[in-house]
Amino acid sequence: MDMSEDCFLVPGPVRMGDTCLKALSTPVMTARGPEYRDVMAHLNSGLRNAFNLAPSEPIRGVESWSGDDDYKVVVVSGSGTAAMEMVIANRFRSNDLVLVPTNGKFGERVAEMCQRFCNVKHLKYEWGRAFDLYELEQQLERGCYESLLICHNETSTGITQDAAAIAEMCARHKTSFILDGITSVGGMPVHPTEWGAEAVVVGAQKCTAGPSGIAAIAINSNFIERVHAIREQGDSNPNYYLDLVSALKKGADDQTPWTPAINLAMGWGAALQVLKDESNIERWERCEKMATGVRNLFLALGFELLADSAQRSNTVTAVLYPEGIDDSWRARLKDDYNTQVIGAQDHLKGKMFRVGSMGETPIEEMVEGCKRMIECFKSFGLDLPNMDVESYFE
Ligand SMILES: Cc1ncc(COP(=O)(O)O)c(C=O)c1O
CATH class of the missing domain: 3.90.1150.10 (Aspartate Aminotransferase, domain 1)
Structure with a gap:
């Protein structure tokens, strides 16, 4: 042998490919100039492809973060957990109630994170066992949940949730649906539009073979409206670095509110291009x-x-x-x-x-x-x- x-x-x-490694070592550029805005446009466009959303042009100044659907992508400096926290901290008020079924470590982490920002009904299934969809339906029938959140692909136990069935239930019960797609996006079918998902999260270092320390969210207009409404009511959870309102102000212009993870963005953009070329x-x-x-x-x-x-x-x-x-x-x-x-x-x-x-x-x-x-x-x-x-x- x-x-x-x-x-x-x-x-x-996962291992990064040569094009990603090469892009990571690009000489420094300023954070606000046209060169970096080109990088962001390329990254946004690659992300829209990875999230299985309508395409966008990888060109600065044409709103590469949006496309011919209801979604925008927002890049987050930080690992997948930061992106998940950005979603949860900005989307819920402290008195909202959310439903989180789990069957492994990362789902439990979603529930734990929600507990910091709102009220949680945690349906804890044994690790590796499928959710009881009948029980989820009964819970949703109560009509008291603002949102249902899942870890779509439970990396700790190797189980993938039946997202289509859960999405259908959420739609019937008019409950928003949010997914940690950190090890599903780019590795298996994920359909944000079909599922009517309000938010999906991805981390670069998993299925898209990018560098660790950068992540992204795909959010629809319901999500964005809700975030703005909560802010206007003065009812938001405390947050600053992960403030989505600040990120949304800058996104249309291929910018980020704070100094972006410049080289990580270049590396991830290259890895996402490899994904796009493979399809x-x-x-x-x-x-x-x-x-x-x-x-x-x-x-x-x-x-x-x-x-x-x-x-x-x-x-x-x-x-x-x-x-x-x-x-x-x-x-x-x-x-x-x-x-x-x-x-x-x-x-x-x-x-x-x-x-x-x-x-x-x-x-x-x-x-x-x-x-x-x-x-x-x-x-x-x-x-x-x-x-x-x-x-x-x-
Ligand atoms: C499904 C899932 N969610 C969340 C995380 C945490 O992501 P990160 O380590 O990028 O913060 C992981 C990491 O393995 C994961 O597999």
Whole structure:
């Protein structure tokens, strides 16, 4: 086995491609001049494509953040959590009530974040189990919720929520729908317009293979009107750096209220161009192919997957360790097999590993990584059958 090339199969931050790395090292430019406004226009246009929104011209001065639909994209300096906080802090008043069903760490984080800014009904499902949609419907029937928020793709457990069904329920009950799309946007079908989503959040370092520390939101006109109305009523939650009203004042002009993350924006713009060149559909299909291969291969080897079978994610797969194996397997995989996957969080720590299938990862790297994982398990004494690994990824 030739270990000279590393296999980097974590569910974000993912490996950045050469065009992104090159763009990151562009010489400095001023934050307010035409050069940077060109960068923003390119980034906004790439983001609209990644969010699966109507296109915009990547040209300064033509409102690249909007398009022929009801949405605007806003770039946020900070990781995905900052963008999620911007959405929640600006959209709700402290006496609003929101519904947050969860089945993993990142959904629970959405609920926790909401608790800082409004009232929350947290429907906590077991990690990896699908939401009970009947229970959600019953809750929405009460008519008391301003919004329903979900973590669309739960990276901690490898489950994807049935966003279309939840969106349909929210529409019937006239409740706004907000998604943490941090590991779904750019990696699997996300349909903000069809779903009538008020806001969707993405982080650069996941499915779009950009740099860590920059993120974005896509928001519709209901969301924007509500944010302005709350501000005019003097009822907003405290915030300053993440003030959306300030960001909205600058966005039409390809600008940001504070010094932007200039080089991160250039790097992300380049990565989003790679996504656009591949096309959303091709990328979603490649992610699906890799995830399906990993799932089927490990099931055939006799391993168990954490997530409910009907809703397994196409960007991250959570595989339970067999009896007698723990995270020392992951350490050996890194040190001796030049391959990285990631462990579990909280109560599942040491009990499973997670394989990312997102970004620009080529299928060959996933095949090679899976072969090394199997060899590494064998080195721990597991008696595994010989597999034709390639055949799972055809
Ligand atoms: C689904 C999801 N939401 C939120 C986050 C937090 O994002 P960040 O670390 O970019 O702040 C992550 C990070 O892994 C995630 O996977």
